[in-house]
Amino acid sequence: MRKFNSSILVILSVLIILFVVMRLFMIPPTFGEFGWYRGESVREIANQSHKFADTYRCFECHIKEYAYWEVGGHSTVECESCHGALKAHTINPEEYKGYGEFLSPNTYPSIQAFCLSCHSESTSKPESFPQVKVSHTKYWNCTTCHNPHYPEVER
Amino acid sequence: MGYIYPNEFEVGWGILIVIYPFISGIIAGAFLIASLYRLFNVVSLKPVFRLSLLVSLAFLLSTNFPLTTHLGHPERAFEIIVTPHTSSAMAVFGYESLYLLVILTLILLYEYRKQLVSLIENGARSVIYKVLTLGDYDVSEKAVESDRKIGYYIMWIALPSVIFLHGYVGFIFGSVKANPWWNTALMPLIFLISGIVSGIALILLLYFIVSKVRNEVVDNSCVESLSSFLLLFLTIGISLELLEIAHFMYLQEEGVEIISELITQKLFASFALQLGVGGLLPIVILFCGKFSRSTDIKKAVYTLSSLLVLIGVFSMRWNVIIGGQLISKSLRGFADYHIQIFGQEGLITAITALAIPFFILWVLAKIFPLKEA
Amino acid sequence: MKRRGFLAAILGVAGSLTGIKLEVRALTYNWSEHSYFFVVDVTECIGCGRCVVACKVENDVPEHFFRTWVERYIWYEGEIKVDSPEGGFYGFPEIDDEDVMKSYFVPKLCNQCENPPCVQVCPVGATYRTPDGVVLVDEEYCIGCRYCIQACPYGARYLYPLNGKVESRRNTADKCTFCYHRITKNSKPACVEVCPTRARRIFDMGDEKQKEELFKIIENSSIRVLKPEQGTKPRVFYIGIDSEVR
Structure with a gap:
């Protein structure tokens, strides 16, 4: 070659x-x-770290809230739905309080705005879902009559 | 405009991915011209044979730049040859371009060996030539004839590979079923033909430029054949592109509203460039130019239509790649594409990507003479 | 509240009373024993956007990009409008309801297709489908070519931007993983955890009870998947959507 x-x-x-x-x-x-x-x-x-914990972990300490929550209308709503991601709080409850977590009432301008984030009236929402007119919250503070952990108003 | 999925506001494939098929299409056209001379005995194309070979190699060497720079992690680009995922159309690219690189280099070496040997004595570049001839200085008739023969057979292997490479670029887009504007079996064919068209146009243009710079006489029969092939493939290409649109419009499938809105409003200007200014207009003037007796008029017409064709093919790439991403997959609205000036995928990178093949061509032409001794 | 959650809650309360903290989690995870399906019930969704927020927090999803988002479909006479302001992160502004024929919210997420086009097109094997039915992205291996983003018919993927919080994820494809780090440790995905109306639910076919529950849902309601014509075989089932939802 x-x-x-x-x-x-x-x-x-x-x-x-x-x-x-x-x-x-x-x-x-x-x-x-x-x-x-x-x-x-x-x-x-x-192995990525969790930021949200599981609901049952909350009741290791917050028994009082559990007693209300379990029997009320909000029992389908898990704790972190309204209190934010609190895995860090379950690990170290003293040091990390997590008051300012996203989704928690403190990140909304007012408690009314917080409640309305779910309960504001809308044509797009299912009819069976309890909705309030924005005007209803103008003069009233929701928590005056409703306990968020047990939202039914006792007469 | 309308509704788009929230993640769709960002156009993932920008101008660099428009440039990539533009560059790789030119390989197909240039190599076809080279094969027409060597394999199909179109003797009139002899003056541009070597130019075409060098253009295909220069543009092949440049396809990697826009592709790698557009990656989110260019430093991981090697993975595509280390672990190519066999089910992915894109995974072929690494191997296909390596293989083509080897083949085109071999064709060039076999074509040039005799002349490079003669250049060894009289130049500062003799080291390069010694390397390129691999130390074989045998220029007996028998040896030269054997080179020619081997080069001839390698070209027969290379031709389908080059055609496959560019058809495959069209397949990358045509096989995305999620995108109604891309999802058509015509896509590889349209890409291939328009690639060939742009390659021929560029060779024609470069031939004029090279002759002008070197003060050489333009070979009229060569220009005539080149322009005839340009006219032929341009007609086929534009017919296919019109056919594709007719196909969409006639089928009236889901997404036809958004596609017609894309063509008639969102991208109307670049569609006018693709089909009108860069398609039908050059067809008409090329056809008329054929009847002219003055070589000057012919030259002007051919130069102008080559330029228009290049613009048209670039717009076609733009309309497919950017256009396809402007359509929301919800089929309810359009995203917007804003080109940046600076940045990884900005205009400056794009211009660099377009300039690189011409720079490489210039370097190659310094080493490999365009004229036979 | 479903029984499993109730038991878990009781466990928590009991633990606090006895002073014994129990870790309820599988010690070893065998993926061949699990298989996940997701159910979105749009007749329950109230468009509060808590899932979007939770997902962003749990997975460090950067601003303007979404692993999950909520769309609102509004039927007017003769036309349909869709909107999703900032993915539904802040909820939805109320529309004036004069001419609205009907309207509902549609949460979207990765469909974890059984025949995923994104996995097919990945040139390097940086995205893959696990045996338990979740499509994942290898952020250490992804080259950022964006072919998977183009191939996804649902717009579920995006390129993690340079200003994102997770450094190793920057300039790679990112998408919903069903919170793989959570479901493999017996927790629910963050969006499911925070959904106040149980419009989002996940079912593990490896768990007899959840399997039965899913079968009951399939038995009692009409189930749709998004863009079935794409042949992707999604694992996210929708209850109550119309064919216009895509």
């Missing part, structure tokens, strides 16, 4: 072998553990 052709063949084979070897080294260690992806990635995602 001519020198030119043989040199080209040699160069190409060297390049291909180099490529194959380098590729082997560049594949991440857990790639292909479960499929065409990094197996480690599943563990990384599964």
Whole structure:
């Protein structure tokens, strides 16, 4: 074979072998553990930290609230729906109070605005859902008559 | 305008992804011209044979730049050849472009070896030439003939690969079923033909420029063939593009309202550029130019129509890629695309991406002479 | 309140009385024993946007982008309007209801398709579907090509922006994971946890009770998925939506 052709063949084979070897080294260690992806990635995602806790954790301390909440109309609403993400509070209740968490009443301009974030009247809402006119809250503070943990008004 | 899903306000594929198929389309056109001469015996194209080869290589070397710079993590780009996901259309790109790079380089080396050997003695670049000839200085008739033959067969392998490369670029978009404006089997064909059109137009234009710069006489029969092929492929291309729109309009499937709004309002200007100024107009003037007896008029007509065609093909890429992302997948409204000046995907990067192939071409032409000895 | 939640609450109260704190969580998680389905009941949704807020907090979703959002569909005579101001984060301003024929809220999230186009198109294997039926993104491996964002028919994916809080996630594709870090530890996804009307629910087919509950829902109501014509086989089931919802 001519020198030119043989040199080209040699160069190409060297390049291909180099490529194959380098590729082997560049594949991440857990790639292909479960499929065409990094197996480690599943563990990384599964181990991300929680910001919301579970409702039952709240009642380890807040028994009084539980007693009201469990029998009232708001029992379908989990604690963190109105108090915000409080995983940090369950870990260290003394240090982290979490009063300013998103979704908590403190992040709304007033308690009326907070209640209206769910209960304002709207044509788009299901009819069975209790809704109030904004005017109803103009002169009244919701918590004067309603206990948020047990919203039914006792007569 | 209307309703879009909240995440859709950001157009993910910007101007760099418009430039990528524009550049890769030119490879298809340029290489087709080279093959027409070498494989299909269109002798009149001889003066642009080497230019076409160099253009295809220069543009192939430049496709990576817009693609990698648009990535969120360019430093991870190698993953596409390390762990290519076999179900993904995009994963082919890494291997396909590496393979083409090898093939085109081989064609060039076999084509040029004889001349490079003769250049070794008389120049400062003799080291480069010694490397490029791989130390084989045999210029006997037998050796040169064998080079020619090997180059010929490699070109037969390269032609389908080049066509596949650009058809595949169209497939990347045509296979996105979520997007009604992209989702058509015509897409690869439209991309391929318009790519060929832009490649021929660019070769024609470059041939004029190179002749002018080097004070050489333009070969009229070569220009005539080039413009005829341009006219032919342009007609096919524009027919396909009109066919695609007719197809959408006639089927009246879900999304037809938003597509017609896109064509007639949102992107009307660039559609006028794609089909009118860059499509029907060059067809008409090219056709009329064929009847002219004055070579000067012909030259002016061909130059103008090549420019218009390049603009038209660029608008076509724009209309497909940007246009497709302006349509909300809720089919209820449009997003907006604002091009930045600076930044990773800004105008300056875009101009750089467009300039790189011409720079590489200039360097290549310094090493590989356009004229045979 | 459903029985499981009740038991958990009792457990919490008992724990506080006895001074024993119980950690209710699976110690080992075997994904072949789980399979998740999501049910969105738009007849219950009140458009309060708490799910959007909770999702943003739990998953560090940056401003203007959404792993989940709420849309409002409004039928007027002869036309349908859809809006979603800031994804429903602040709730929805009231519309004047003179000509409104009907209207409801539609929460959207990743459909965790059984035949996910996003996974198909990822060129490097940075997004994948786990055996328990959740599509995840590997933020350490994603190259940020955005092909998956283009391929998703539901607009559920976005490119995590450079001003996002999680550094490793920047410039990679991001999407809803059903709060994979929560469901694998026996917690509910953040949006499900905070939904005040139980319009969002998740069911684990690996749990006999939840399986029965889901079957009951399928038995009693008509279920739709979004864009079934795309062949994606979504795992998010909708109750009470019209065909105009897409």
